[in-house]
Amino acid sequence: MNKVLYIVILLCFSVASVNAASGEWGKKKKKKAAKEQVESKDSTSKATSTSEYEKFMKDAEVKEGMFNVIKKKDKIYLEIPKAIMNRDFLISSRVSSTSRTWQIDPGTINRDPLLITFSCDENKVYIHFPHLRYECKEDSEMYEAYKRHSNPPIWKAFKIEVLSKDSSSCVIDATSLFLSSIAEFSPFPDLPAEVRAFVPFGGTFQSDRSRIEEFKAFEDNVIVKSMMTYTTDKEGPLTTIEARNIVILPEKPMTPRYSDERVGFFEETRFLFDENQDQLQRYGIINRWDLQPKDMEKYLAGELVEPVKPIVWYVDPAIPEKWRKYVKLGIADWNIAFEAIGFKNAIVVKDYPTDDPNFDPDDIHYNCYRFVASARENSMGPSWIDPRSGEILCGDVISWYGVVTLLNKWRMIQTAAVDPSVRCPVMTDENMGEAMRYVAAHEIGHTLGLMHNFGASAAYPVEKLRDPEFTQKYGTTPSIMDYARFNYVAQPGDMEKGVKLTPPLVGEYDMFAIKYGYQVLANVESPDDEKATLRAWIKEQIGNKMCFYGQQVFQFNFDPRSQAEDLSDDVIKANTYGLKNLKYVTANFVDWMAVNDEGYAAVEGTYKEIIGQFFRFMNHAMVNVGGMYVNPKGFDDNNVQLYQYVPKNKQVEALTFVLKNLNDLPNWIVNDKVTAIVGPTAKPYVQQTQFFSEMLTREFLGRLQLNEIDGKNVFTIDDYLNIIYDYMFSRKGGSLRLCDMAFQNSFVDNLKEFMDKGEFKSAGSGKALTDYAMETTCSCHAYCESHGFNPVDPLSEIVLSPRIDRTNKRPVVMKYLRKAYQTAKARSNTGNDKTREHYRLLVLKLNYLFD
Template sequence: MKSIVYIITVLLCFSVTCVNASNSSWGKKKKKKAGTEKVESSDSTSKAVSTSEYEKFMKDAVVKKGMFNVIKKKDKIYLEIPKAIMSRDFLISSRVSSTSRTWQIDPGTINRDPLLITFSCDENKVYIHFPHLDYVCKESSEMYEAYKRHSNPPIWKAFKIEVMSKDSSSCVIDATPLFLSSIAEFSPFPDLPAEVRMMIPFGGSFQSDRSKIEEFKAFEDNIIVKSMMTYTTDKEGPLTTIEARNIIILPEIPMVPRYADERIGFFEESRKLFDEHHDRLQQYGIINRWDLQPKDMDKYLAGELVEPVKPIVWYVDPAIPEKWRKYVKLGIADWNIAFEAIGFKNAIVVKDYPTDDPNFDPDDIHYNCYRFVASTRENSMGPSWIDPRSGEILCGDVISWYGVVTLLNKWRMIQTGAVDPSVRCPVMTDENMGEAMRYVAAHEIGHTLGLMHNFGASAAYPVEKLRDPEFTQKYGTTPSIMDYARFNYVAQPGDLEKGVKLTPPLIGEYDKFAIKYGYQVLPNVKSADDEKEILRGWVREQIGNKMCFYGKQVFQFNFDPRSMAEDLGDDVVKANTYGLKNLKYVAANFVDWMAVNDEGYAAVESTYKEIIGQFVRFMDHAMVSVGGMYINPKYYGDPEPLYQYVPKAKQIAALKFVLKNLNELQDWIINDKITAIIGPTAKHYVAQTQFFNEMLTRETLGRLQINEVDGKNVFTLDEYLGIIFDEMFTKKTGNLQLADMAFQNSFVENLTGYMDKGEFKSAGSNSLREWLNETTCSCHAYCESHHSFDAVDALGEIVLSPRIDKSNKRPIVMKYLRKTYNTAKSRMNTGNDKTREHYRLLVLKLNYLFD
């Protein structure tokens, strides 16, 4: 970006001390010096209004010069905004610098998207506008005048002009309300769904009497104002934060955008184009990416490695302990593997926070910082902040909570403890933990490069290849570290000694291709249209290459068993059978590994819960195949069908796998070693019953009906309920166990919920989230809040199983309620007393239908 320096001329009678504004241009981390001056005015009898008013206003003011001059008078902040740049585009953001309570707000976070703004003024006021971006029209279009009539930028804020500069070239406004008040668009509180806010007290009321301006800076392309902000909350008492609000000027000429493609996963900005050459509104996306350009284009195009004009520089928080920090740096730099494959040398540079640069500020949106938060939250996240006009990434952030160390400890031990003796301990070795931290760092940096999760990646590998030393050493557990592939739970005892790798790759094959799509520079490109066909050709060449398959992260109604979180391999039943074998070994022995000191003793309960969570995850993976379909984003000419149903045999095998293992869970999940430390527990029982309830929800049954309506040789709802009935009733003779009675009772309560009347209502969908939430990193939450996808994207409303009316299920449901009634009635006098009373209760619940 071109440097812009504005110098305000003052009268000779002013006593001025001034330090030059920043010499750095956008994205370069040269030293920036904030210009500061204190202005003192002598008495004046001048009648010149433009002089005397400005002079009086500036008396005793502290001024920092830059893009806007920032003026502090007493407890107020004023901005002197040059008229010449008011029509330029700016970005304004608010970052939490520090906080008095980390569980509710985390330091370093920007909890609302930065806003694109412009300024305008008249003789009385300065206005802040929001430019339109969602709907666009080319200036060359004959429709452009019509488009302009409904696309005036609305006014967001207005400020009275306090005074004009001497030559009337700039306006001074009281901007205190912009930096020291509660503004919804700048809220420090996470923007959580309403149902979450109802349960957790996120939010508070701003208290102006306990808030103040702390610090302000001005540079040639941005300003920063930091304020101490205090809020009161209903239950938690006062909360005080330091919030840094940035305003930056954007490039006068935006970066040339690059079109998105549904077959490869980038965060994107959506556009809707009015164009007379088409008969309907055109919709497209532009991807989020850094503006990487080679220093020497000729050498770059000739195939030589060339450094970029502006490398992506990352600064690593010194608060990360050195034993982990060195691995974090390696994880960040690992992406250079992908950039070197497309001709860039040192595209990513990793540094510590500088100690010799007084202008370095992690709160400045110019700096990409990998931050560490002292919190037990078991997560990391990697958002990026963009120029919404072009998709250019301006800043990346990674927030890593201390609790992620705890999470990695549990993952590594639970998923590979049966295979790797070195992880059987309450505290991981520096090498094991460092390797895991490196993976987390690389994953989060991938997000800051614009990459979304690729949950379809790990399904590329045949399960047996995950036990192949040569294959795993070369490819790891997944072709993309943007998947949630985790560690190699397929490997069996003895495989490690043969050379099988237990961890993900540094950078996967898909990751390299995605970086090529987003960052390879093509010659003579003046607009996104110039390279569109070349990019589509690259993607089309990879169709059929499983290593480069992209599977969207689906937040509702996941139908595609290839695109799941935390799975491995192309056969879920086979992979999870291996995984369960290992998990049973871990469950039988983890107390001996953990309870060797106070730390390990205290961690037994949380580890036990995570073992149950891993079991639930294995079951959940299998159930996605039941009623599932393979979904392929499709462009004209692509050879693959839009969707294919999961073969019937695979669906049946998945269901039987789940029922078998639900029935057997109590045989191995709990033992005397565990209860001796955590006491009596029913956690496994709760997980069993909740999962069984999930198997009978309208969403699950609706999936099967969609198959039945549209498919051939499909797994029907009748067959599904028949297999469940046989496992839970026909094969359960004699005295019943507690879990057996729970399953049968759940079967009745859920199915009666599909009938219009009846005293007993459906048990409904009891959430399994409590068993899975510890392994959902907050980059998941970021992706969900900023770029939500579900199966509707590819297939439309047909895949929304709740839209199948429950009356369509009733004939089949009635059939199995009748079978249940007859079975229970015939067994009312068999078994022990508890079993007999159980069957009598089922009969009582169903009498209203059949008696």
């Protein structure tokens, strides 16, 4: 076994107990046989007569299990054996049901389960948080220093009410653990402070309207369900049923497997103190299920073998049958990838059982695909893990009803130009079922440990998406973990030729990722034993675009290959096809939808999604401008370049594509059919002008400047502003449209920010270029961000740093402000009244700089 892992496990099992008399930590006790522990009375024993214990238990309701759970009146007690107090446990809280779903959804665990251990002294039982993130080898000379700051802190303490007859277990009043407001168990989403500042999330617990509802005990876990009532600013009273689980973890953790940033797995991060290295060592272990073959000999010989413990999924009967059968297919689709590495029936799909009294979807032992009757247009698939080893213990999928609405809109908007069967307000069961199957497979991928792969679709040349043979085999992307929904590249007539419009069941990348995470190797005692093999697998795939992993970047995207909702290796060409289809859909969708009351009412939502699709196309293109291709590499991958700037001609093409289409948008986005139903709308105008404003913020100019500092033959800030100026000033003569005046005002106002005291302040809200990229059918973004390492984000810090702004932004900005000033003065008497006054206002804005 790897020495590092051995020490981690040893530390977890050697959690120090608190000695109330001496106040000392970490004193090791001699090991005793289980029989001796039962028969002896150690320093934690309390002189308790049999009659006292029996008196306490009188009239109590008891459920026997790992801990005996005792209910007396309105209180819950736990009888915790001393013999297992040094074991590791997980404790979690799941929302079972709720009176509303605006903030809280049934089935969710809105805080990660906690790793805990127990200890006791003569008077109290303590719950500790073991340390995992930082490690030090026991034979290291630094180990004593490490121990001095690695004591497991006390999270909770409980008075011992009584000891068992033989003093081998402690009974504590645990009511507060199950019937009180605990931050680590909050049912409310853990949202960023900037969101909570504007939206009143959260609530205040009301104990007088709360009670214990149900409790269960099993050999390796206990569950206590409580009715919890809160008052909220927005909703008034809110009542939930919350199920809190305590689960004992395996005495011997699963052997971890090292992560690699070139394969997208959620991971647990570790830091190692080692005097043989000159810096703190960082490594990650991936999240994965512990799949082991029943017959290792046959497995290693290449035969298909069933796992010792398959991954069993239970599907909510509340999902309508017409969709449920497709959800089951989507779950089972992953067996394709597991069969390729030797596992038969690795994933088993079942309905909620009706003949199993122990089945409980609130039990963390059961993997459930749940349905929430909510208009929220989303779905998510988190998993809950043993943080010691990365072993996935439970997977959940939450599917909101509203995802059907979103899939309906996307399927029609992206493919109705070529597929007449989706030109309707309600999709056929087959079309919607296929879409639901895709969503199910994507979310199950998350529960297998896989992160989003936003770079996958960049493997396909554009024209291959119009090739019947290619699309039938490969779909729209090499990864179901990508956001490549439907084939908006396909043109009228392509479908009749056999072009496929939907993603694959499981893609080429997915097959490789499952191999990396789950293929069992012989004679592995520690993660170091398989490290060389894993690296060899990755090196074999270098240059194979089908297996490229593109990370989900959370702050500011640089790599045009790694984007949500895009298709192909050339988004300009792909989105040109897509825009042609989108214009056709915009001209006709009202006729397709408004055939009954339901379709009529849905027109407005569909129209908003059409606008959203347009700005996704624009956003895809803008990532090329100042962008770079980021290629994670190992130390010996000599033929791999860590980064390459997007070629200058590609950046020019992308910018002109955006400017041309922003200017053209008013010519087709609104028509009489739309306004006859939705009424007058300013949404396209608002989004159009806001998007342009974002193109002139310091984030974009900083990205270009990084190119300019580091590269050769690059697309400079001067080049960028010159093209924008040409489109927004030079080419516009006579009387201006409202959007033309807005573009010119944004140009001046944003560039002025670089010349005033607010020189480095972003004039925009940072919203227009990100909103549509993040409106997706998967809510796993926060989970991805907190459980994965992202090496691209540090580049954002460089671009956003004001220290590089002073070198050459101001002179270039000054050049184009002067041009705008001179143009405005020259045109002050041209065009209609509004146009003339517009130019005079621009002159007034810039007078202080030039006169």
